[in-house]
Amino acid sequence: MIDPVQKIFRFQPDRSLYPETGADGKPVIRLDSGKFIKVWQGPNHPGVTGNMSLELTISGDEVVESKTHVGYLHRGFEKLFERRRYIQCFPTCIRMCVPEPDTNEYNLARGTEELAGIEVPETANWLRMLALEMARLQVLLRMVPGQAATMGLGLGAQWGMYFRELILDRFEELTGGRIYHMYILPGGVRGMMPDGFRERLGENLKKIDGFIKDIDKLIFHNAVFRKRTIGIGHIPADWVDHYGITGPVARAAGFKRDVRKDYPYLYYHQINFDYNIEHDSDVFARFLVRRKDLETTVDILRQIMAKMPEKGIIRAETPNVLHWRIPKGETYVRCESSRGEYGFYMVSDGSMYPRRINLRGPSYTHAVSVLERLLVNANISDISSIMVSLATCPPEIER
Amino acid sequence: MEQLLDRIIAGFEAADIEKRKDGQVFFTVPKPKVLPLINHLKMFEGFRNLILMTAVDWIEDNQFQITYLLNNPDTKTDLGIRTFIGRDGEGMDSIHELWGHAATFQREMKEMFGIGFPGSPRVDEPFLLEGWDDIPPMRREFDTKKYSEETYFPRPGRETHDPATYMKQKLYPND
Numbered sequence: 001m002i003d004p005v006q007k008i009f010r011f012q013p014d015r016s017l018y019p020e021t022g023a024d025g026k027p028v029i030r031l032d033s034g035k036f037i038k039v040w041q042g043p044n045h046p047g048v049t050g051n052m053s054l055e056l057t058i059s060g061d062e063v064v065e066s067k068t069h070v071g072y073l074h075r076g077f078e079k080l081f082e083r084r085r086y087i088q089c090f091p092t093c094i095r096m097c098v099p100e101p102d103t104n105e106y107n108l109a110r111g112t113e114e115l116a117g118i119e120v121p122e123t124a125n126w127l128r129m130l131a132l133e134m135a136r137l138q139v140l141l142r143m144v145p146g147q148a149a150t151m152g153l154g155l156g157a158q159w160g161m162y163f164r165e166l167i168l169d170r171f172e173e174l175t176g177g178r179i180y181h182m183y184i185l186p187g188g189v190r191g192m193m194p195d196g197f198r199e200r201l202g203e204n205l206k207k208i209d210g211f212i213k214d215i216d217k218l219i220f221h222n223a224v225f226r227k228r229t230i231g232i233g234h235i236p237a238d239w240v241d242h243y244g245i246t247g248p249v250a251r252a253a254g255f256k257r258d259v260r261k262d263y264p265y266l267y268y269h270q271i272n273f274d275y276n277i278e279h280d281s282d283v284f285a286r287f288l289v290r291r292k293d294l295e296t297t298v299d300i301l302r303q304i305m306a307k308m309p310e311k312g313i314i315r316a317e318t319p320n321v322l323h324w325r326i327p328k329g330e331t332y333v334r335c336e337s338s339r340g341e342y343g344f345y346m347v348s349d350g351s352m353y354p355r356r357i358n359l360r361g362p363s364y365t366h367a368v369s370v371l372e373r374l375l376v377n378a379n380i381s382d383i384s385s386i387m388v389s390l391a392t393c394p395p396e397i398e399r
Numbered sequence: 400m401e402q403l404l405d406r407i408i409a410g411f412e413a414a415d416i417e418k419r420k421d422g423q424v425f426f427t428v429p430k431p432k433v434l435p436l437i438n439h440l441k442m443f444e445g446f447r448n449l450i451l452m453t454a455v456d457w458i459e460d461n462q463f464q465i466t467y468l469l470n471n472p473d474t475k476t477d478l479g480i481r482t483f484i485g486r487d488g489e490g491m492d493s494i495h496e497l498w499g500h501a502a503t504f505q506r507e508m509k510e511m512f513g514i515g516f517p518g519s520p521r522v523d524e525p526f527l528l529e530g531w532d533d534i535p536p537m538r539r540e541f542d543t544k545k546y547s548e549e550t551y552f553p554r555p556g557r558e559t560h561d562p563a564t565y566m567k568q569k570l571y572p573n574d
Contacts, residue, residue: 083543332468370500
C-alpha cells in the first residue's frame with residue numbers, strides 16, 4: 001500500500017484530460033468543477049517584480065491561465081507631462097523606472113533636442129554615455145545575481161547589492177543623487193566629472209571583475225540553479241517579432257537586437273563591443289546573456305573613460321527653459337536599457353507644453369502579453385523565475 | 400525609403416509626410432486605408448515589428464490622432480502611421496490578429512481615451528483603473544488638478560510653491 005503522503009507527491013495531473021477545449025478552441029475553466037483554484041500572486045509578494053499582480057488559475061501545481069494586473073503604482077505620468085513645461089517633465093519622467101531612471105532622462109532630453117534642433121557638445125555626449133552605462137551596470141549587478149534569489153539563493157542578490165552601491169557612490173559624486181540623478185538635461189549634462197573620478201571608477205570596475213567570477217561559481221555553475229532554469233520558460237523564436245520582444249530576451253532567442261548597434265546614438269559607434277547572443281531562449285539563456293552584458297558593460301565603461309575628453313563644453317546654449325516653445329512635430333527616440341529597447345514617442349504642438357509623451361518600455365509587452373502566455377503550463381514554483389527572467393518593471397507599463 | 404514612400408503615397412493616399420531623421424518617417428493616411436496599409440507593410444515590406452500604438456487628443460479639432468509605429472529590423476527603418484478619427488465615440492479597426500501585443504495597446508486606449516476597438520480580446524476589461532466611473536482620464540478635458548482637489552484632502556501645514564515661479568526665481572532671478 002502506498003503511503004498517503006507519498007501518494008500526494010506522486011500525483012501527476014493529467015493535463016490531457018482537463019482543461020477541456022471548448023468549441024472556440026479556448027480551455028473551459030469552471031472553478032466550481034473542483035479541478036481549478038484561483039490564486040493571486042502579488043501585488044505584495046517576494047516573487048513579483050514591483051507592484052503588479054498575477055491572477056493565476058491553477059490545476060494541480062500547474063498554471064492553466066494567467067492574467068497580469070497592473071495599476072497599483074499608477075501615477076499618471078503621461079497625463080502630468082501635458083500640464084508641465086518640458087524642463088518640468090524631468091523630475092517626473094525619471095520615476096517611470098526606479099532601477100534605471102537615466103534612460104528616461106536621456107530619451108526626454110534627446111527628443112526635445114531633436115524637435116528643437118539643438119546640437120549637443122561632444123564632451124556632454126561622452127558624459128551621457130558614462131551615465132547610461134553606469135546605470136546599466138548597477139541594474140545588472142542587482143539583476144544577475146538577483147535571479148538566483150527567485151529560487152531561494154538570496155546570497156547572490158545581497159552580495160550584488162554591495163557592488164551596486166559602489167556604482168551608486170560614483171553616481172553620487174557625478175550627479176549628487178544616488179537613485180534619481182536628473183543629470184541629463186536638454187542641451188547636455190549638469191556637470192563634469194570630479195577630480196579623481198576616473199581612478200575611483202577604475203578601482204570599482206576591478207572589484208566588479210572579481211565579483212563576476214564569483215557569481216559564476218555561486219550561480220551559473222550551481223547545479224540547483226541550472227536544474228531550475230535550463231529548459232524553463234522557453235520563448236519560441238517566432239514570438240520575438242509577434243510580441244515585440246526586445247533586449248536580452250530577444251538576444252537569448254538568437255536575435256541580434258541591440259539599439260546601441262542597430263540605431264547608433266551618442267558615440268556607441270566608436271565603442272568596440274558585440275551582440276551577446278544565446279540560442280536556447282530559456283531562463284538560463286536569458287541570464288547568461290545578462291551575465292555577458294555585465295562583462296560587456298564593464299568593458300564599455302573602460303573604453304568610455306579612455307576616450308572621454310579631459311574638459312570641454314558640457315551644455316549647449318538653450319532658450320529660457322520656462323518660455324521655450326518647441327517647434328511643432330513628432331519623433332520617436334530610443335535607447336538600449338538593461339531590459340531592452342526603451343523609447344519615447346513625443347508630439348509637440350508648438351507650445352511650451354508637450355502635447356503627448358508616450359513611453360514604450362520592454363515590460364509593456366514582456367510583463368503582459370508574453371508573460372500571460374508563457375506561464376500557461378508552467379509549474380507554480382517557476383513563476384517567479386520566469387517573471388524575473390523577463391525583467392519586468394511595472395511602472396513603465398502603467399506610466 | 401524614397402521608393403517605399405512613393406508606393407505608400409500611390410497606393411494608400413499618404414499625406415503630411417514628415418521625415419524626422421534617417422530611417423524615420425511619419426505620415427497620415429485616411430482611416431479606411433490604415434488596416435490595408437499595415438497588412439501590406441507587414442506582409443510585403445518587412446515591417447514585422449509593432450513598436451507602439453497610441454493616441455493623441457486634438458480636442459480643439461474634435462479629433463483623436465492614432466499613431467502606429469512600425470519597424471523593419473532588417474533595414475532599420477521606422478514608419479509612423481497617423482490617422483484621425485472623431486472624438487465622439489468613433490471606433491477603430493483592431494489589429495490584434497497581426498501582433499500579439501496589439502490587444503494590450505488597444506485595451507489601454509479604450510480605457511484611457513475611450514476609443515473602441517470592436518473584436519479586440521479583453522478590450523473592455525479594466526487595464527489600470529478598476530472601478531473607474533469618470534471620463535477616460537487621458538482625454539484633454541479631464542482635469543487632473545480638479546480631480547485631485549475633489550478626491551483628496553490637502554495635508555495641513557504643507558507649504559507649496561508654484562513650480563514656474565519657483566524655477567524662475569532660481570534660474571532667471573534678473574529677468
